[in-house]
Amino acid sequence: MNGARLSHVIIDSSDPEKIAPFWCGLLGTDVGSRIDGGRFVFLRATERCPAIGIQRVPERKETKNRVHVDLEVDDLEATSRWVRSHGGGRVADHQMGGFHWRVMADPEGNEFCLVPSAQA
Secondary structure (H helix, E strand, C coil): CCCCCCCCEEEEECCHHHHHHHHHHHHCCCEEEEECCCCEEEECCECCECCEEEEECCCCCCCCCCCCCEEEECCHHHHHHHHHHCCCEEEEEEEECCEEEEEEECCCCCEEEEEECCCC
16 A cells, blocks of 8 residues: 545535635635535645635534644734634633643634644
8 A cells, every 4th residue: 555645634514615715814825616516615725734625514513523633823812813803713722741722613613723833
């Protein structure tokens, strides 16, 4: 086996077009393509961001994500304020062994972590 290579990180959503601007702004990218009338919205990969897809699903998020992304940020507080001002929310803060991270959620409740760059 040659090993797998990461192609895209896919985010489930009830309305990909509605949350695409949130993720574009947070990650500093833009929409690269849309497939099937906006059922799939793909954000452009950048030097700092892998390819992200947002796919429409019929069910709403109800429990904790089983997989999530950690985003390295230069300013934890400023990024947290940006997330909240764009419809997201703060879920929890964690600290372990001198390592700190903040769990946030996008406007549909999909969780991700913010990690201060000094620790990454």
